[in-house]
Amino acid sequence: MLNQSWQPRQTHMSATSTNGKEPLIAVSRLKKAYRTPAGDFYALKEIDLQIYPGEFVALAGRSGAGKSTLINMLAGIDRPTAGEIVVNGHAIHRMSEGELTRWRGREVGVIFQSFQLMPMLTCLQNVMLPMDFAGLYNSPKERSARAFYLLEQVGIAEHAHKLPSAVSGGQRQRVAIARALANDPTFLAADEPTGSLDSKTADAVFEVFQNLVAQGKTIFMATHDRELASRVSRVVRIDDGEIVKDTQLHR
Ligand SMILES: Nc1ncnc2c1ncn2[C@@H]1O[C@H](COP(=O)(O)OP(=O)(O)OP(=O)(O)O)[C@@H](O)[C@H]1O
Ligand SMILES: [Mg+2]
Numbered sequence: 734m735l736n737q738s739w740q741p742r743q744t745h746m747s748a749t750s751t752n753g754k755e756p757l758i759a760v761s762r763l764k765k766a767y768r769t770p771a772g773d774f775y776a777l778k779e780i781d782l783q784i785y786p787g788e789f790v791a792l793a794g795r796s797g798a799g800k801s802t803l804i805n806m807l808a809g810i811d812r813p814t815a816g817e818i819v820v821n822g823h824a825i826h827r828m829s830e831g832e833l834t835r836w837r838g839r840e841v842g843v844i845f846q847s848f849q850l851m852p853m854l855t856c857l858q859n860v861m862l863p864m865d866f867a868g869l870y871n872s873p874k875e876r877s878a879r880a881f882y883l884l885e886q887v888g889i890a891e892h893a894h895k896l897p898s899a900v901s902g903g904q905r906q907r908v909a910i911a912r913a914l915a916n917d918p919t920f921l922a923a924d925e926p927t928g929s930l931d932s933k934t935a936d937a938v939f940e941v942f943q944n945l946v947a948q949g950k951t952i953f954m955a956t957h958d959r960e961l962a963s964r965v966s967r968v969v970r971i972d973d974g975e976i977v978k979d980t981q982l983h984r
Pocket of ligand 1: 768
């Protein structure tokens, strides 16, 4: 079983300590301006940030502080106005749209508050979709086996053949996490992943993240939830587009 190609790809970034390691993500002098009728609005003013392999980082800050904007920059969903973003050796600020799309499909797992599953596809098919797009894991059979394996990892394999509308919110978010893991990404970027879940369900989803970090994944998660933010390894606080606090909690 272990040699099957749908098992995680090997990466050179599997360490769980920052000591003496190169950052997995290095952001320097990052700025993001949105064009508005009133002129350019700088949602990110000058961000410098390094995230190391194996870190579980919460991005905290009030509404409008710039959390989603920063997550979107690191996930290659939106582009910076100025500055540099290097992820696992890739200078993503220099990539063309096409390169960025391909890079994102293979290197980042993104999880949103609203799950964003395809309603007409089963849970299993939703998890297979990124593999289909990236052309990874050769045959449909391999992709389906890997998708099933990932649904098992997040504890909902029994719902594999249901539509998202037939499972609960917490289960949908687990499907979204399994989908984010589909191509065995370098890191996971999550934007308020527990924002629409009750506290008990949020806790269970958070545990899935903790397990992934224990397995060596790196997670950057925007959250409003102070309780959850206190349980990660590091909290970066952003206010008005600037990092105002950066706290290591434990490791
Ligand atoms: N497309 C846009 N055009 C103009 N301004 C925008 C745009 N997107 C976001 N902004 C502004 O940028 C700032 C940061 O927004 P962002 O969505 O990153 O905040 P946030 O910290 O994620 O907030 P929330 O906690 O409410 O999700 C806000 O002032 C917002 O109004
Ligand atoms: Mg947001």
